[in-house]
Amino acid sequence: WPRTSSRTEGALTVGGVDVRDLAGEYGTPLYVLDEADVRSRMRDYATAFAGSEVHYAGKAFLCKEIVRWLAEEGLGLDVASGGELAVALSVGFPAERITFHGNNKSVAELTRALEAGVGHVVVDSYAEIDRLGRLAAEHGARPKVMIRVTTGVEAHTHEFIATAHDDQKFGLSLNTGAAAEAVRRILALPQLELVGLHSHIGSQIVDTAGFEVAARRLAALLVEIKDEHGVVLPELDLGGGYGIAYVEGDEAPDIKELADGLREIVSHVCADAGLPVPRLTVEPGRTIVGPGGITLYEVGTVKDVEGLRAYVSVDGGMSDNVRTALYGAEYTAVLAGRESAAEPMLSRLVGKHCESGDMIVRDLHLPADIAPGDLVAVAATGAYCRSLASNYNYLPKPAVVAVSGGKARVIVAGETEDDLLRGQI
Ligand code: LLP
Numbered sequence: 001w002p003r004t005s006s007r008t009e010g011a012l013t014v015g016g017v018d019v020r021d022l023a024g025e026y027g028t029p030l031y032v033l034d035e036a037d038v039r040s041r042m043r044d045y046a047t048a049f050a051g052s053e054v055h056y057a058g059k060a061f062l063c064k065e066i067v068r069w070l071a072e073e074g075l076g077l078d079v080a081s082g083g084e085l086a087v088a089l090s091v092g093f094p095a096e097r098i099t100f101h102g103n104n105k106s107v108a109e110l111t112r113a114l115e116a117g118v119g120h121v122v123v124d125s126y127a128e129i130d131r132l133g134r135l136a137a138e139h140g141a142r143p144k145v146m147i148r149v150t151t152g153v154e155a156h157t158h159e160f161i162a163t164a165h166d167d168q169k170f171g172l173s174l175n176t177g178a179a180a181e182a183v184r185r186i187l188a189l190p191q192l193e194l195v196g197l198h199s200h201i202g203s204q205i206v207d208t209a210g211f212e213v214a215a216r217r218l219a220a221l222l223v224e225i226k227d228e229h230g231v232v233l234p235e236l237d238l239g240g241g242y243g244i245a246y247v248e249g250d251e252a253p254d255i256k257e258l259a260d261g262l263r264e265i266v267s268h269v270c271a272d273a274g275l276p277v278p279r280l281t282v283e284p285g286r287t288i289v290g291p292g293g294i295t296l297y298e299v300g301t302v303k304d305v306e307g308l309r310a311y312v313s314v315d316g317g318m319s320d321n322v323r324t325a326l327y328g329a330e331y332t333a334v335l336a337g338r339e340s341a342a343e344p345m346l347s348r349l350v351g352k353h354c355e356s357g358d359m360i361v362r363d364l365h366l367p368a369d370i371a372p373g374d375l376v377a378v379a380a381t382g383a384y385c386r387s388l389a390s391n392y393n394y395l396p397k398p399a400v401v402a403v404s405g406g407k408a409r410v411i412v413a414g415e416t417e418d419d420l421l422r423g424q425i
Pocket of ligand 1 (some may be wrong): 057059060078101200202203204239240241242283284285286287323327383384388
């Protein structure tokens with residue numbers, strides 16, 4: 001739950017605002033973001049990684065207001081599309097603090113990145129090295145590039161979000177020699193400035209051992225590059241992927257320990273080989289915005305499936321949070337608008353979409369007197385919920401409201417029926 005959440009008069013409050021007031025004012029479903037929580041996590045990272053760069057991974061949740069918070073807290077930004085880049089540039093975020101990612105950036109996207117002068121482009125394929133080389137020459141630009149290296153580390157997470165094994169679409173493999181070949185190709189192009197290596201092993205990873213192995217392998221590759229080419233690359237980008245707690249008992253890595261561990265490993269490998277310590281960058285997304293977000297829903301129906309469980313249906317579902325359906329993600333939900341002394345009842349929190357996989361929380365206990373009109377809050381929905389939202393069944397995407405100091409304000413407006421019909425003949 002968000003750092004500022006508590007119960008007052010039986011109802012959940014976040015940022016000093018009662019969820020009943022939020023639902024009354026803005027309707028449901030509603031994404032609620034605790035500004036103090038998110039900003040404090042940005043600061044925690046900046047402190048733990050002092051001397052390194054922290055680039056927030058915008059894919060977790062991006063909007064203009066988040067970009068302003070990043071600018072104010074001194075973080076950088078990782079974008080993975082021209083659209084994400086456009087959000088950042090629209091509020092004047094400094095382009096040199098942006099890293100551009102993606103396994104299939106288009107010519108238009110790369111051109112936009114060059115024109116804006118983004119700080120780094122992380123190249124992901126030979127084809128992209130050629131493409132970026134050609135565009136850079138055309139534009140008279142000399143972008144700083146990093147190579148996305150597939151380190152072969154086994155990340156213990158869902159298959160769809162594990163990215164360091166060889167048999168997936170991202171990166172250039174360390175094992176097969178593709179990463180070393182990419183180094184050769186980039187060094188042969190004077191219009192590209194190779195400054196470092198990048199790795200991202202996956203997401204929602206709790207065991208930090210994998211990050212350390214990846215960091216060691218990247219640092220070792222820096223040493224090999226020095227030996228083979230006489231070139232000292234000054235930067236390593238270690239990606240993101242640090243896990244958060246979604247349900248009771250979940251563990252989450254300690255950011256300070258993680259930072260110290262990564263720094264130590266890289267320093268060691270480089271010092272042993274007589275190399276200067278490279279500047280490190282990390283790219284946390286989920287850990288910054290995830291815990292500070294909740295989703296508020298209103299219960300519409302409660303169906304007791306005799307002998308099995310109660311199905312509690314709310315007014316959103318897989319269109320505003322697809323993670324349960326997509327990854328089998330686990331969440332915590334509570335009755336939020338009032339306290340109840342009723343017996344806990346085995347339940348499943350489901351949405352209103354036309355498929356049975358439309359679940360938000362697969363197994364949970366809710367008070368037996370839960371009824372239509374009750375408010376339910378789901379915890380830790382700040383990351384990868386709004387950003388993965390869809391209009392399935394023509395549901396409008398809910399608004400995002402930031403709460404702080406007893407006040408709420410809309411930072412992303414909810415969609416309307418007009419929005420849904422726009423552009424159709
Ligand atoms: N850097 C790169 C290059 C990435 O691909 C990602 C995430 C991150 C940083 C940030 O990872 P984080 O710290 O947020 O774990 N939709 C999935 C997560 C996909 C993550 C994709 N890349 C989910 O809902 O779990």
